[in-house]
Amino acid sequence: MANSKHAHIRYNILDYCFRNKSYNFNDLLSYVNDKIAEIYPGEGISTRTLREDIKVFRNKDKGFAAPLPENIRILRYTNLDFSIAQKPLLDYEQYLIDASQQLLERFENHPKYNKLSEALIKFQDGEEENDTSKILFYDSNEEYKGIRFLKPLYLAIKKKQVLQITFKGFQDEIATTFEFHPHILKQYNNRWFVFGLNNTSTIKEWSIPLDERLIKFDVLEDATYIESEVDWDTFFRTMVGVVRPKNAKVVKVVLRFYNGRENYFKTKPFHPDFEEFFEEDKQDQVWFETIINKELVQQILSYGQDVEVLAPKRLKEQMLEHANSMSKYYNK
Structure with a gap:
């Protein structure tokens, strides 16, 4: 039986090598041990363990059935598009996932790990093999490589x-x-x-x-x-998105919403530090301090006709330019 200690790490390292490197056995052993030592200083594997790991990769019944020919000096996949990530989990790997899930569930309600609940339910929902039985659908970018x-x-x-x-x-x-x-x-x-x-x-x-x-x-x-x-926290709290133009200045932005859309903004703000006005006649308005960039403009535009920029003047002018440009598309 293959050595189970750090097996998941070894398998990922080997999968990478078989797709991207051209090593003989001794060079491969040295590379794997160097990578393990980066994570666990002073640790490594023996020649026997590496031989057993290679058997797991080649095994068609209880392994990965990898395209790794026998009796070759250079260990490399014959099909470089193959990856163990495409294969079903081995029993050992499924055991690790189940054990990890049980461990994480113990901390599910701990305030320090308040995002675990969402992560665990996503994971559990994703385990369903039949897509029609899925309960949870969430934003994702399947083309994102x-x-x-x-x-x-x-x-x-x-x-x-x-x-x-x-x-x-x-x-x-x-x-x-x-x-x-x-x-x-x-x-x-x-x-x-x-x-x-x-x-x-x-x-x-x-x-x-x-x-x-x-x-x-x-x-x-x-x-x-x-x-x-x-100060990265301040850096991101004074902007929307990730693009910060050179010499950008923080300004006070005031928005007025229509058709009750201020309630939607308040439940899902695109700026984390927005403030509301105390005046009765300004309950449909919010303000926050930020730089002006394309992502800010895009977020405001997402509200369409249900939002108006009251300040600053420069942002109002930008929104007017966008409105005029867009109107040309529909006045033909």
């Missing part, structure tokens, strides 16, 4: 690693590379972004979307990691 970058970037931040980023914007003709010190990850509108220091351009609040524009990143082993000086 950038999620594969999330864990590696999370670990890079934890390990304080300096990265070389290769990035190609939608309008760029060629890709660019730069030195990047990752500091935080931020989710917005079902997409993830990593923020940090672009040391090539000396910009402390650089953001990178985790999507097809991020071509790849490599660890710069000899570079010294620079800690963040940014």
Whole structure:
């Protein structure tokens, strides 16, 4: 039987190697042990354990049935599109998930872990094999492939690693590379972004979307990691979304709602620190302090004719420009 200690970690490492690397057995053993030691210092596996793991990958009945031929010097899938992520869970993996779920349920009502209830019910609902029996349907972006970058970037931040980023914007003709010190990850509108220091351009609040524009990143082993000086909580509380124009100033935004839509805004505000007015004749208004960016304008536009910008003047003018441009589409 294969060694069960850290087996789930080993399987993911091996799956990555068989798809992306070309190692012989000894090189593969060294790589796996290096990766395990990064997470659990001083630990590793034996030659015997690796041989047993490879048997699990090849086993068609109780393993992954991976396209990994016998009697070859270089261990690599013959079908590079294969991944164990596509295969049903092994009994051992299902046991780990069930045990983890039971452990998490013990903390479900603890105030420190108040998001566990939502996570657990999503997980339980997703276990149903028959889609018609599903109870829960929630926002998701099934075409979003950038999620594969999330864990590696999370670990890079934890390990304080300096990265070389290769990035190609939608309008760029060629890709660019730069030195990047990752500091935080931020989710917005079902997409993830990593923020940090672009040391090539000396910009402390650089953001990178985790999507097809991020071509790849490599660890710069000899570079010294620079800690963040940014108060990220204040940074995000004074803006909507993730784009902060250069030299943007915080202003007071006042909105008036119509047709009772202020109630909807108050239950699901797009700015976390909004305030209400005390005056009786202003109960349909709210205000908050923020910078002006495209995401703010987009959120206001989502209310259509049920919202009016009262201040500041610059934002009112932007909304008027949008309204005039949109009216041209329908006055033809």
